[in-house]
Amino acid sequence: MPSDPTSGVRAGLRGLTTRGRSFLAAGITAVLCAYLLDQDALLRVGLLLAALPLAAAMVVANTRYRVASGRRLSPRRAVAGQEARVHLRVDNVSRVPTGLLLLEDKVPYVLGPRPRFVLDRVEPRGYREVSYRVRSDLRGRYPLGPLQLRLSDPFGMCEVNRSFSASDVLTVVPQIQALPHVRLSGEWAGQGxxxxxxxxxxxxxxxxxxxxxxxxxxxxxxxxxxxxxxxxxxxREEQPQRARATVLLDTREIGHRGSGPASSFEWAVSCAASVAAHLLERGYQTRLLTDTGQSVPGPGTGGTNTAADSSGLILDALAIADLSDGGGLSRAEEPLRTGGEGLLVAVLGDLDEEQATRLARLRSRTGGAVALLLDTGTWAGLRMLAPDTGGEQFQARVRQLREAGWTVLPVRSGDSLPDLWRAADGARTTSPYREEAGA
Structure with missing residues (x-):
């Protein structure tokens, strides 16, 4: 809202549309021609043409509507590839009706084009509700807003923008696949x-x-x-014990191949989300741990959060998970040593011999250990052209972890996560690629 009439006039002149500027230019031209030709009738026409956009600019710039807005997301956490709906509400809190209102919400280009709405008239103390859909194939956190309100006169001579300050954030989480219920090797149910x-x-x-x-x-x-x-x-009241589980996600850039949604890293993130959701559903007190040492939920909060709270924290963390520049998994070893007595499910990229050895030593500190080891060469297309390229090293890591007591599930590009998880039930005898692993 302008602070004084002079600034209001300047704001109105800056808001003149192409039509308003054309009328003003035509009016000034007519006035000059009337002065040169001494034509009183042309002078009156010129003054009328020039006065119309100026009057519209003054009226629009000094309009003092009191309008409030609100935004509601449904749902606040959207799954990648699925649509979410944004509901907008505009309230006229003044005692006079509004004129023509043009609404435009600021939306990142990833979610689609900017939505625009036209509200003809809002009665005193009335409101209008509109909604639009957004969709993203990429996980992340995306700001929505602020909502911009454009005031216009009935003739379209002048438009002035007003902007609200409030904004919201839409969280797009990785896709979650339903996993079958299996009895994992070495797990402690804690109930049942x-x-x-x-x-x-x-x-x-x-x-x-x-x-x-x-x-x-x-x-x-x-x-x-x-x-x-x-x-x-x-x-005393019996305190039900809950089984603990840790989902370890390998985010090292050197451990993954491919790019975009089809990369091995995106598959690993979706896998970690699916496994965490599955374990929480089964009653596990679950935390997410990355190779950087970051733990979600953090220390001291896991016991007080409900399953829904823990699921929300883990999904929010995975929504913004990014590749790290780490060279190993050493920073995740300390959290596993101090609180890794439960089930450990690791989603791993490429490993060298030293990293596999350190993971093998950690097996003795866990109640059960399942490793989904990604054959990242298949994401880069290497195994498609030459199946033996780098395969010996990958199979060596599989054997090394299995000898240490891990339940290892080799993963290739295009594999189904539910089928892999089903194979974890007695995976020592029914694991996929068993012939290759024993080669």
Whole structure:
């Protein structure tokens, strides 16, 4: 909103459209011709032509509509390749109706063209709602807004832009594939049949007790201990144990091949998202760990977050995951040593002998270990032209990890993740490419 009439006139003149400038030029020309030819009628026409755009500029520039806007995303996290809808609401909070309003929302080109809407008239205290769709095949975080409001006069002589300050962020997460339920080698369920058998073996000596407090349920009174201590003792609330899992994502640039959505790195990111979502669904307390040492959820938050919270944090991190310049997995070893007693699922790119050796040593610190080892040469097209190119080194890494106790799933470009995951059930005997691995 202009602070004074002079600035308002200047803003209005800058907002003259091609039609308004043409009328003004025609009016000035007519006035000059009328002065030279001494034609009073032509003078009146010229003044009228020049006055019309000037009047429109003053009216539009000094328009004092009070308009509020809001934006709602559905959903706030969109899956790559799927559409999301953006809902806009414009409220007229003033006591006078608005004129013609043109709305334009600022959208990154990746999501599509900028949406534009025309609102003819909004009554006092009224509102209008419009919506548009966005879609991206690339994961990431994309800003939406701010919303721009364009005021125009009925004759189209002048347009003045107003911009709101609020903006939102649309998060496009990797594609997630549903994985089959399999019993992984060495996993600890933490619940279910094995959990029931553990509780069944617990006797009276394993019960955790505390003093009775007003309001405690009398059904929780432990009478044997009450008689022993001479005061009411109750059993503590049982804290259900949850199995832990770590999904390790190899983001090293030197460990991946290909470019764009069809690269091995994008396959690895989608694989990590699918595995994390699957483990969270099965009740695992899951964290995402990268070769840079970054852990999501961070230390101290994993136990307090719900599965939905953890899933959201992991997907947000994977939405902006990028290739790193690291040369090895050493920075991920310390988090695995200190908190890697659960199931470990690693999505790995190319490994050299030293990296495979260090991963082999980490196997003893985990309850179970599954490695999806990417044969990145197939993403670069090397194996397509010459199947034996670099294959011996890849098979050597597969054997090395298997000898250390890992369940290794070799992955080639075009493989189905659900089929690979299904093969993890007893993978030592049914693993894909078994003949190649034993060559």
């Amino acid at each position: 049949e094995s959990r029931s058998r553990t509780l069944a073996l617990a006797g009276d000596d394993d019960v955790i007790l505390r003093e009775y407090r007003p309001g405690d349920d009398l059904r929780r009174v432990h009478w044997k201990s009450t008689a022993r201590y001479g005061e009411l003792m109750v059993r």
